[in-house]
Structure formats: structure tokens, C-alpha cells
Amino acid sequence: MEFELEYSREQEAFRNEVREWLSANIPAGISISPRVEEHPREEWEARRELGRRLGAKGWLWPLAPKQYGGGGLTTEHAIILHEEMDRYHLSMVPYSDSASLVAPAVMVWGSEEQKSYFLPQSFKGEVVYFQCLTEPEVGSDLASVKTLAVRDGDEYVINGHKTFIGAEHGVDYLWTIAVTDPKAPRHENVSWFIVPADAPGITMMPLDLMGSRGTSGSPDGYKNSIFFDNVRVPVFNLIGGANNGWKVASTHLELEHGGGGNVGRNLFVEMLWDHVRTAKLDGGRLWDDQDERDILMDAHFNSEITRLFGLRNFYLAHSKKERSYGGSQLSLHRKQSGLDMTHHMARAFGYTALLADPAYRPMDGNLEVQQREGVINTHPGGTMDVQKLIISRRIGIGRTSREEAGQLA
Numbered sequence: 001m002e003f004e005l006e007y008s009r010e011q012e013a014f015r016n017e018v019r020e021w022l023s024a025n026i027p028a029g030i031s032i033s034p035r036v037e038e039h040p041r042e043e044w045e046a047r048r049e050l051g052r053r054l055g056a057k058g059w060l061w062p063l064a065p066k067q068y069g070g071g072g073l074t075t076e077h078a079i080i081l082h083e084e085m086d087r088y089h090l091s092m093v094p095y096s097d098s099a100s101l102v103a104p105a106v107m108v109w110g111s112e113e114q115k116s117y118f119l120p121q122s123f124k125g126e127v128v129y130f131q132c133l134t135e136p137e138v139g140s141d142l143a144s145v146k147t148l149a150v151r152d153g154d155e156y157v158i159n160g161h162k163t164f165i166g167a168e169h170g171v172d173y174l175w176t177i178a179v180t181d182p183k184a185p186r187h188e189n190v191s192w193f194i195v196p197a198d199a200p201g202i203t204m205m206p207l208d209l210m211g212s213r214g215t216s217g218s219p220d221g222y223k224n225s226i227f228f229d230n231v232r233v234p235v236f237n238l239i240g241g242a243n244n245g246w247k248v249a250s251t252h253l254e255l256e257h258g259g260g261g262n263v264g265r266n267l268f269v270e271m272l273w274d275h276v277r278t279a280k281l282d283g284g285r286l287w288d289d290q291d292e293r294d295i296l297m298d299a300h301f302n303s304e305i306t307r308l309f310g311l312r313n314f315y316l317a318h319s320k321k322e323r324s325y326g327g328s329q330l331s332l333h334r335k336q337s338g339l340d341m342t343h344h345m346a347r348a349f350g351y352t353a354l355l356a357d358p359a360y361r362p363m364d365g366n367l368e369v370q371q372r373e374g375v376i377n378t379h380p381g382g383t384m385d386v387q388k389l390i391i392s393r394r395i396g397i398g399r400t401s402r403e404e405a406g407q408l409a
Helices: 009-025 040-059 077-088 099-111 112-123 245-259 267-276 290-318 324-352 363-375 383-395
Strands: 131-133 150-153 155-165 173-179 190-196 202-204 224-232
Touching: 009 040, 009 077, 040 131, 077 290, 099 131, 099 173, 099 190, 099 245, 131 155, 131 224, 150 173, 150 383, 155 190, 173 245, 190 224, 190 245, 245 290, 245 324, 267 290, 267 363, 290 324, 324 363, 324 383
Parallel strands: 131 173
Antiparallel strands: 150 155, 155 224, 173 190, 202 224
């Protein structure tokens, strides 16, 4: 199957329009870094401003319906926008925001009133969301959450503890699943909520983790523990109906696992190419060493496979084509190739790959970052074993019927 797309004259004219607009509207001071979560506050605000500018044109969410603030564009036009943003090493949402997961869930499962209220805020770049799923004793087995939501008149009262949440900067909404019927069977006992982040009873505690050293110099992490202490949420913020939260979650989990695709290039691999061309090894250039070139080509091939898997999934998802295990296939390959990259970089650079000392920071510190994240990123969004399990269920191994992919808008 040929994954790359060919564009019409009209689509190429749209590309030129996008390219000119981005050249005039991307704010100064936006750096090139793989770590969106850890940009200094000033740069994060600049990225937010770019998001609002894109939102005003309908380009922040190009495929979303115009009636909710999206662009109402075709899949091909959306891919062009992704590709042109990628030329600046930026994603379509250029700041850390889990709205890319929550908005599709609202599109599929929300009422018309909920869509009209929540979606324009996201599609215009006006708000930021944090995803609140993981708990201290609940990770990959998400159906085992313990956070409890009890109805009290026109509100739900939420109590519980979520962890490994969010990013280093501000947030407007949290979205989560919580138990609403403790006596019901698994998957039929949870509901899905949007919670205002400033609601009384919410406490956020930054975590100091192996992967959480911000470029702002702050010791605070880009993940948090979040405590819900008698937090009151309007019934209006319940998406999909009571005890239907697992079906709602199937939409955003499908996207988180890779079912929505990702058309961007691997920024770290591009940085690596530039570094190897100039870096020295035993008095000579790294580029002149055959082993180093082999490692570099392996990294390049893996990143291209990941990109093409993502492009395929993006097209299938947004063209309403039949989907199966492609999301988890992408996620598994991305996680495994990232871990392989960590081993390759340790071979290629030795102990210098682990240095974060400002006096000697290979690739401006991003090499050291990759050494941590290659290990860390095998877990979020479902471990590699979880992705293998989903693939087997979608193929039909050990079952009389195949599991269907999560419903997308």
C-alpha cells in the first residue's frame, strides 16, 4: 500500500496559502524542542497565542465542523496543514493540551447542548485540558479506577486521587472517569466527566520524576498528582450518560493508542542527523564511522515507518474508512523504536549520552532527554504489552469475534 498522498492543484494552492500565513503569524521566540510540556512560560504563552490565531481561521481543528469552531475541511487539507506546521517543527496544537482526546469524545457522545458549549472553546484554542485517568494503583487496567462520583441533586460529588497528570503550565478543565455505581459490573460502573480545574476541592501537587526537568529551570515536574476532595460538578458535565463512561473512554483511548494517526516527522532524529554531521569521534567525524552511520540509518528507517503508520491511520480515521489494529500497531512500533533508539544512542555516544551538565550537553541536552524518555514513553497510553493485547483481540486471537476499534466522530 502506498501511504504518501498526491495533491491536486487546488490543494497545492491551499498549501501556499497556509505557508504564507504561517510565515506571517508564527510568533518569534518559539524554539525547536521535542518537549512541548517543558517550554518556559513565556514560550508556552506564545504557542497558546499561535493556537488562538489558528483557531480563529478554523485551522487549529481543520476537520471539525464549522458550527463548533472548526474548519470543516477535507482530510487532504488537514494533512497539508499538519505538514506545513511540521516544517516549523510544530504540531497542529502547538502547546500541551489533551483536548485532542477529549473533543472527539464529546463529538461522539455529547448532547447537542454539550457540544455547543464545550467544543468551540477547544476548537478556537481558548482552553486547555488535562487528562485525569491514571491512579496510584490503576494504570493500564483503567477499568479498575477507584475515584468515586456520587450524585447529589443537580451535581456529582467527586472524591479520589489521580496521578501522572498534565503538564508544567496552566489548565482550564480536567476530564476523568469515576465510579458512579460501585455495585455494577466492570465497564458498566463508571461515568465520564469534564471538571473545571478551579473547582473548590481540587489540589494539584507537582511530581519530581525521572522525565520531569523543565527547560524553565524549575524543579517542578511536568506531571502532577491531583486530589479531588468533595469536588462538585454539574450533571451537565457528565458526557455520554451515567455508567456509560467506558464507551466514552473507548473513543479517546482509540486516539491515544494511535488510532487517529500522527503525520509529523521525528524531531529528535532530524536533530541527530545534524549532530552526527559535525560531532567528533576519536579525532574524526562521527559521520565517517560506518557503525555510527548504520545506527543513524536504522533510526531514520524506524522514524519513517512510524510516520507512515501515522499518516495511514490519520487518513483512515478521518475518511471514515474501516479500521482495526492500526492504532496499537503504530503505538507499539513507536514505543519499541524509541526504546531501541535509547540503546543505539548509548552505543554511539557512551556516557556522554547521559550528560545534562550545561558545560557539555550533546544536541543541546536533547540527547540526555531521549535517554530518559525512550524508557519512560514505553508506558503512557498503554504499555507495549497492552498494545499487543489489543492487536490480538482486533485480529480475533482466542476469541469467537474480533474486537472493534473505538468509535470516532
